[in-house]
Amino acid sequence: xxxxxxxxxxxxxxxxxxxxxxxxxxxxxxxxxARFFGKTALEALITxxxxxxPTVVGYYLLLFLGSGGPLKEWLGIDVVFTxxxxxxxxxxxxLPFMVHSSKASIADVEPALENAARTLGSSExxxxxxxxxxxxxxxxxxxxxxGGARALGExxxxxxxxxxxxxxxxxxxxxxxxxxxxxxxxxxxxxxLVMTGxxxxxxxxxxxxxxT
Amino acid sequence: xxxxxxxxxxxYDGFELRMKLEVGDEIMVLFGPSGAGKTTALExxxxxxxxxxGEITFDDQVFFRRHRPGERMNLPARKRGVGYxxxxxxxxxxxxxxxxxxxxxRGDKDRGRLKAAELLESxxxxxxxxxxxxxxxxxxxxxxxLARALAARPGILLLDEPFAAVxxxxxxxxxxxxxxxxxxxxxxxxCVTHDLEDAFxxxxxxxxxxDGSVRQVGRVEDVLRRPRDPHVAEMxxxxxxxxxxxxxxxxxxxxxxxxxxxxxxxxxxxVVGELVPVYIRPEDVKVMYSDRSVGEALRANRFDAVVMDLxxxxxxTLLRADLADGHEIEVRFPGYTYASIPLExxxxxxxxxxxxxxxxxxxxxxV
Numbered sequence: 396x397x398x399x400x401x402x403x404x405x406x407x408x409x410x411x412x413x414x415x416x417x418x419x420x421x422x423x424x425x426x427x428x429a430r431f432f433g434k435t436a437l438e439a440l441i442t443x444x445x446x447x448x449p450t451v452v453g454y455y456l457l458l459f460l461g462s463g464g465p466l467k468e469w470l471g472i473d474v475v476f477t478x479x480x481x482x483x484x485x486x487x488x489x490l491p492f493m494v495h496s497s498k499a500s501i502a503d504v505e506p507a508l509e510n511a512a513r514t515l516g517s518s519e520x521x522x523x524x525x526x527x528x529x530x531x532x533x534x535x536x537x538x539x540x541x542g543g544a545r546a547l548g549e550x551x552x553x554x555x556x557x558x559x560x561x562x563x564x565x566x567x568x569x570x571x572x573x574x575x576x577x578x579x580x581x582x583x584x585x586x587x588l589v590m591t592g593x594x595x596x597x598x599x600x601x602x603x604x605x606x607t
Numbered sequence: 608x609x610x611x612x613x614x615x616x617x618x619y620d621g622f623e624l625r626m627k628l629e630v631g632d633e634i635m636v637l638f639g640p641s642g643a644g645k646t647t648a649l650e651x652x653x654x655x656x657x658x659x660x661g662e663i664t665f666d667d668q669v670f671f672r673r674h675r676p677g678e679r680m681n682l683p684a685r686k687r688g689v690g691y692x693x694x695x696x697x698x699x700x701x702x703x704x705x706x707x708x709x710x711x712x713r714g715d716k717d718r719g720r721l722k723a724a725e726l727l728e729s730x731x732x733x734x735x736x737x738x739x740x741x742x743x744x745x746x747x748x749x750x751x752x753l754a755r756a757l758a759a760r761p762g763i764l765l766l767d768e769p770f771a772a773v774x775x776x777x778x779x780x781x782x783x784x785x786x787x788x789x790x791x792x793x794x795x796x797x798c799v800t801h802d803l804e805d806a807f808x809x810x811x812x813x814x815x816x817x818d819g820s821v822r823q824v825g826r827v828e829d830v831l832r833r834p835r836d837p838h839v840a841e842m843x844x845x846x847x848x849x850x851x852x853x854x855x856x857x858x859x860x861x862x863x864x865x866x867x868x869x870x871x872x873x874x875x876x877x878v879v880g881e882l883v884p885v886y887i888r889p890e891d892v893k894v895m896y897s898d899r900s901v902g903e904a905l906r907a908n909r910f911d912a913v914v915m916d917l918x919x920x921x922x923x924t925l926l927r928a929d930l931a932d933g934h935e936i937e938v939r940f941p942g943y944t945y946a947s948i949p950l951e952x953x954x955x956x957x958x959x960x961x962x963x964x965x966x967x968x969x970x971x972x973x974v
Contacts, residue, residue, distance in 0.1 A: 505697065507693050507694075507695070507697040508697050508699060508700075510650075510653075510655050510684070510691075510693070510697070511691065511693060511697040511698075511699070511755075512699075512710070513654070513655065513683075513684040513685055514653050514654075514655070514684050514685070514687075514689055514690070514691040514756075515685075515710050515711035515755070515758075515759065516685045516686075516711045516713065516759060517685055517710075518685060525710075526699060529701045530699075530700065530701055
């Protein structure tokens with residue numbers, strides 16, 4: 396049971412983190428460079444999952460993913476109570492870290508450097524990958540690590556949209572809850588240690604990236 | 608012979624730029640106070656900002672064209688082949704000098720780096736190849752930035768205040784380099800500066816820019832000797848503009864009445880009785896030694912004055928003096944001269960306004 400929870404957590408976290416990095420980077424770049432009406436509102440909207448109760452986030456996700464939601468009605472995809480639903484939950488709560496961190500570090504990149512690259516023959520894609528991203532890498536990596544760590548620890552919203560089905564949707568945080576309810580303190584202790592270790596390592600890594 | 612034609616309009620931040628300029632194989636200095644639109648003009652040529660209307664062409668290549676709303680031809684910056692040395696250089700901080708220079712050399716990476724290394728060598732900075740920008744001095748960064756801008760063999764080179772962050776000896780060397788490179792590579796060079804000495808040192812021609820438009824274009828010496836109007840004169844570092852009435856004008860010279868002081872100028876166009884702006888460069892006002900005989904040029908226009916204040920900037924000194932009754936004049940001289948004259952605020956001194964350096968300006972636009 397511990398093995399399958401570990402594996403599932405890994406699967407969900409990696410998938411969610413990849414999505415967080417790609418989407419978060421795009422939104423971060425957009426927010427750092429574009430000026431438009433409603434920018435603050437968009438930022439607040441993306442940050443909401445950080446402050447809302449997990450049940451509220453989970454409820455919104457159910458509206459989006461479940462019966463009557465756009466994913467099911469328009470695309471015919473039903474992910475509720477499967478592991479991809481857990482990915483959605485992890486993605487939504489991890490995304491704000493990536494967006495804020497990458498936005499801040501991209502905004503710090505001198506526009507003159509990007510202009511220099513343009514006069515030296517770079518396309519916009521080249522400018523991003525050869526200048527902007529390398530210079531913003533610290534914030535981008537920090538955002539990915541924090542977002543990933545948050546995705547790994549996601550519990551409340553996951554429980555609402557994916558349930559806690561052993562072997563299918565029961566990730567580590569859910570298994571801990573389950574174990575404590577069953578008074579299986581051995582499992583709980585082990586997983587709590589694992590989770591704490593990973594979280595600590597993530598924070599340590601972010602501090603290291605920030606200071607070098 | 609290359610030809611860069613700029614004829615553009617752009618409005619931004621309550622400011623209107625209307626720039627018309629024709630540049631050949633030469634170093635054209637855009638000279639003027641900050642905020643005059645010089646950098647925007649460079650950025651328009653490079654394709655980093657879009658003018659509202661007008662045209663920019665280089666030889667038979669159209670960079671930008673828009674005369675009617677809807678019509679629009681705007682070549683992206685990356686396709687213009689314009690080398691740009693940015694203010695503060697904008698070297699990529701995460702890349703070594705070599706990789707900065709090799710940035711524009713596409714295709715095979717090793718060949719690009721080889722070419723970049725050759726370029727560094729030709730500019731005698733190969734020893735900097737592996738250094739990051741933060742490990743280089745201002746002058747070194749400047750040379751790397753120049754090498755980077757030239758790496759892709761552009762036809763046009765733009766420089767934005769290239770000498771602002773380097774010390775004097777380095778500046779002289781860079782200025783010589785720039786003149787040599789311009790000649791060797793037959794480049795069209797546009798160089799923005801607000802420093803008159805830099806303009807003098809590198810420029811073949813000077814375009815005086817103020818409030819978004821070109822006030823005067825011409826050979827550097829000509830613009831300084833014959834500013835078209837008092838605005839240009841004043842901007843060209845000439846604060847010594849005063850108004851005087853023409854008393855006499857003839858082949859021997861012009862006699863002027865500057866509110867009670869009689870001043871003599873060399874022969875030039877003047878109408879007797881007219882009130883005209885007159886100017887003299889601060890360099891052409893001389894402090895006189897009381898115990899030495901002087902040459903013909905300094906016989907006329909000798910006045911007693913009192914030192915008002917002194918400004919030492921770099922290796923030159925700017926002195927403000929009061930001639931009499933609020934006649935104020937500025938004197939600039941190299942710091943090492945006049946060592947034996949006690950120049951302190953309140954001290955009496957003797958000044959000479961060089962007769963042949965006094966210029967009468969057209970009076971239609973008084974300051």
